[in-house]
Amino acid sequence: MRHIIVTLAAALLMTAFSTAAADAATLVPAGNRNAEQPGVPGASARRTKASNSSYERKYQKVIDLLSSDKQLIGKIKSTAGRYGIDPIHMIGAIVGEHTYNVDAYDRLQSYYVKAASYAGSSFRFGYEDETIAQFIAKPEFANCSSNSDAYRLWSCRENVWEKSFRGRKVGGKSYPDNRFSAVFFQPFYAGQTFGLGQMNPLTALMLTDMVSKTSGYEKLDENDAAAVYKAIMDPDRSLAFMAASIRKSIDDYKSIANMDISDNPGLTSTLYNVGGSTQRAGALAARNRARAAAGEGPAWPEENYYGWLVNDRIEDLKKLL
Incomplete structure (x- = not known):
């Protein structure tokens, strides 16, 4: 009888270990899946040409600035620690943004000056005469109000925009065929991002609960646009929002797609660049379910041009830390 009990206990223990193994996320290998860099969008190329620069010069400039700012590197490390991520992910996002999307300021500290200038500005989020x-x-947004978490709340509102308003005429008013963030959250010009991490205001609003809980900053309010811009321009707070965005991407891919991307800064940088980690993780999960049903192995998440550079230059970036 004792032998049966011991054998049964062993069997149950093995089953538990098997279940845990099955539930464990698959670690995505480091490095790039693409042998050559994916194409860079035309908009990035035009911005770089207009600044009389090149990607290589912009890359080297941000590397030089980061290597000379030990205080900032220290803040990156401590912020990453609070959000449970490797600081290399934040370095990758900063380098990617300032290589392809903007040119690094001569002094990264000048972001503080910009932040102060926005603090006293009077502008709002909205479209034409309609505030956010x-x-x-x-009424189309009524069902979203049940979401107490800021990320779910604004994701719901973004989905409603896509389904019910984007490119449509509703209540006699025509709405542009463009992203929610570009139409309602960029009062100066479309495609606008700010700060050290080039954060979009809508993304900041989505992450405000996580940042408030983890870093202790006050929650952002869509009705106070100046405060939102100040938060994403201030280097210290901008780092918190960057870390929260990367943390969210890692968590989404682990919980939705069963993929652990925490060892691949090129992938987290890609997601920082393109956004929509929840939807993209869901699409990858659906693709891999179909592949499994067909007897095929899982597809790996892939880096874009921006993430490819981060993985390709990873040894340079590690030296900064």
Whole structure:
């Protein structure tokens, strides 16, 4: 009888270990899946040409600035620690943004000056004569209000925009065929991002709960656009939002796609660049379910041009830390 009990206990223990192994996320290998760099979008090329620069010069400039700012590197390390991520992911995102999307300022500390200038500005989030508060009060958004978490709340509102308003005429008003963030959250010009991490205001609003809980900063309010811009321009707070964005991407791919991307800064940088980690992880999970049903192995997530550079230059980036 004792032998049976011991054998049964061993069997149950093995089953538990098997279940845990099955539930464990697959670690995505380091490095690039693409042998050559994917194509760089035309908009990035035009911005770089207009600045009389090149990607290599911009890359080297941000590397030089980071290597000379030990205080900033220290802040990156401590912020990454609070969010449970390797600081190389934050370095990758900063380098990618300042290589392809903007040119690094001569002094990264000048972001503080910009932040102060926005603090006293009077502008709002909205489209034409409609404020964001008026827009999200429409009945189409009623079901979103049940979401207490800021990320789910704004993701719901973004989905409603895509399904019910984007490129449509609603209530006699025509809305542009463009992203929610570009239409309602960029009062100066479309495609606008700010700060050390080039954060989009809508993304900051989505992450405000996580940042408030982890870093202790006050929560952002869509009705106070100046405060949102100040938060994403201030280097210290900008780092918190960057870390939160990367943490969210890692968590999404682990919980939704069963993929652990925490050892691949090129992938986290790609997601920082393109956004939508929840939807992209869901699409990868669906693709891999179909592949499994067909007897095929899983597809790996892949880096874009921006993440490819990060993985390709990873030894340079590690030296900064």
